[in-house]
Amino acid sequence: MASVEERQFRVEPFPGGTPGNQRLVEEGRLPEYAVVGTRPIRHDGTDKVTGRARYGADIKLSGLLQGYVLRSPHAHARIVSIDTSKAAAVPGVHAVCTNADLPSASHRAGDLGEGVVDWYHLNQNVLANDKVLYTGHAVAAVAADSVHVAEEAAKLIEVEYEVLPPVLDVREARSADAPVLNDDVRTDRQPVGEQGDTPTNVAKHFHYEKGDVDTAFAAAELVVEREFTTETVHQGYIEPHTATALWSPDGKITIWTSTQGSFMIRMQVAELLNVPSSKVKVVPMEIGGGFGGKIAVYLQPVAAVLSRMSGRPVKLNMDRSNVFDATGPTPGSYMKVKIGVDADGMITAGEAELLFEAGAFPGSPINPGCMCVFACYDVPNGRIDGYDICVNKPRSNAYRAPGSTHVALATETIVDEICEAQGICPVEFRLKNAVKEGDERVDGVTYPPVGMWETIKAVELSDHWQSPLEGPHQGRGIASGFWFNFGGNSVVAATVNEDGTVSLIEGSTDIGGTRASISMQLAEILGIAAEDVTPTVVDTDSIGYTDVTGGSRTTHATGLAAIKAAEDIQAQLRQRAAILWDVDAEQVEYDSGATLTGPDGQSIGFQEIAGKLNQTGGPVVGRGSVNADKHGGAFGTHIADVEVDPDTGKVQVIRYTVVQDVGTAIHPSYVEGQMQGGAAQGIGWAINEEYYYGDDGRLHNASFLDYRIPTCYDLPDIETIIVEVPNPGHPFGVRGVGEVPIVPPPAAIANAIYQATGARLRSLPMSPPKVLHELLAADQ
């Protein structure tokens, strides 16, 4: 096998796409699939374009009450007393609840598959008990005949607060004299370290070391060390949180909600309400965006308690300001990163100090940040310290490759400085230093086959990189990024219908077209058309345990389950053909044309045998159940062209290309969609999005007007180049695709702004006031 540098590649249009959709192709290697790689219309598409698809807030039940949550006006306060009596007396009010109506919780750790939760902290976050820790923190809830009555009644709830000073900055929060948010938090040294013994806001300290960093820095030809800050940023899903609950007299709790993980919701609700999980049924409605923000519970347990107290089903919706104030944004941060290189531009050492805002309770993505900071390059000597620090902001939560975007800003802009100082082309630098199979990260894990190098090659060959910039105040930057992706549990069951179609059920809520990609994988194995598969996302009583739709896991793991279900069907159909032909099943073959053949030339097609199942033994149902572990990490490299207005500091993105290793693109349109959507979020994060707090800890821009995400008019076409370095851990080579595209944009744009203006920005967002400040400072 030739080394990666010796192989021949080209960039060409991806069949079926529009002119901006391309792929990297290796000479002499083109996988041939019948269904994988095509672009069928998604199965749930008609309902979504006609308004018939039912999202969380669309559920209607007879006797439904509407709820309203009362939230804290203070960023940090002790709750002295709560009196709900006046609210309960309002005509039309059926129930009022506080934390006192939840079972008490203990400080046990719950394992949510992709992370840990402290049940006590989650209980407190859902409804505050002795302290409120951020403005918008839920304190009480009312269920009434209409949301208007509930809101009017909630205003009559009397809460006495003892206001405390808030702490809003990570560096302040870790100092010894900072107000401590949670008396029970001690510094947990990870991985496999000891715990501290004094109350603190520093909930975790991650430490990684490889080789001898100090000697390596001392010997380096060039060392660059820089500091960076980022602000709190929200996932910005257009659909607010919603939950409808019915607590039946038989003790069964049904929850209709928009969620990334029905089984996650079931587990959290069961734990917080102290009921067996078999008593909780979660019915996933269609979901209007999640990006990591719809995995933890907020409204579900509260709606259930109100239902228990009122004897009626209760619906709770957040409004947009609640979503900004009181859900799970991604942390703001302070980072100090140092990289050393030798005279040839090879990285010899890397050091990072990372401080992430946990928000009200521990749990920022500091660990992935630590593991991603140098993940794109072969770094022989490294030292990383990461801190999870509580501040009076909403408890942070996952946002698409959590932590990776933050650290990529630091590493990728320092790399850019090194390239300039040493006169190396940024593409050349990355080709030389890119990680490959067998390289070891600073945390010690070695890489399986990965495509970092191939994404840089695609950049080099791209039309974008080869096109000159045309105007003044324009600049081009590139940046790379990494995400691990995730495997986890998935189950698929698939029934062969007598007309030769297959009904498939699965538990992965469909946020971005995964019904289609899962169906396509089953169809590919069976040799049938994607349109002949009918996928349905079902509730937690109807399918086996399935982990979240998130973590870039769904196409890989649920696809793997679908493949196993298809293979199970094949095995059963071979037995049925054997019965029809009176031969042994081992003598029957299933070919790629969906035809079964026997030892004496017998042959029967899928459609035909589907009509003979009842008489050969009964219905055929295939099943696949996996806990996938070989998911394969993914790399992306982006090219950003910007034009900066010298009078206002406004940064306009004028051309943008996303290059990403996806393993194998099952449905290229939805893969391209993930690439483009993630990039758009990263662009917003880079140049405009931030939580703006007053000194009192109140969020000032809790609306889409002032927390302004990119509109159609802000963005150019987003070109895509799909790179396919197959993941050996999946039969079709699938890698997760959803998260990597949000990682490179801030760094790519920072590098582009430097080329356009000569100003290096190290603080997100790179909004007009900050850019203008740098431009004016440079003028002086």
Next chain:
Amino acid sequence: MAKKRIISTSINGDSVEFLAAPRQTLLEVLREDLDLIGTKEGCSNGNCGACTVILDGRPVDSCLVLAVEVEGSEVETIEGVAPTDGLHVIQDAFLGQAALQCGICTPGFIMSTKALLEENASPTEDEIRFHLAGNLCRCTGYDKIVRAVQQAAEGETN
């Protein structure tokens, strides 16, 4: 609360009478009282466009329209876009171009697109992007939505 009033209007070509309290928005009445849940609520203060309907020929955010204001008016919602057989060319284009991922913003985009193409059958890309700037999408990055509008525009002028 003030007493509800009887409002007479036309919705998707049908005569409809409903009761509305003065404080209720058109969005709320459509979703809660008329079971037209295709129009979505994203922000409640006119910034995301998920609640876009066409009111007397103009695209509006229905969360900024009081229900009592539509007395005597013509309202078009997503439920009225498809003809009796098949899909509207805009809906077809959105599906063909994969211009939706979670789909929550899609009804609003289809309404804004319909209003655009009725006013300007051959918009440039800049005009498309400008006209749709009031509809937020967080999933797609807008690229495939613009492609879909372009495809729909070509379909209509052919």
Next chain:
Amino acid sequence: MPRVHIPAPARDLTGGEVDVEVEASSVRRLIGALDSRFPGFADRVLEEGELKPGLRVAIDGHISPMGVLARLETDSQVHFLAAIGGG
């Protein structure tokens, strides 16, 4: 013999050793063997006989869903990692 990468915060127990070879056929036995050699190691990684919530074991670069039950081969590379959450 399986090789274990000792996370930096646990090197206080191993006297600074980073990569340790341990004869063991499963992760559970591996932890037992490590604890014999470096007392206190088991308390750091186990809770009631299972890996502590949020702790994962990766074998040859892939996080194993089996935790302490995972089997090891003679050339297995073992890492203890904190769970990573995606979005």
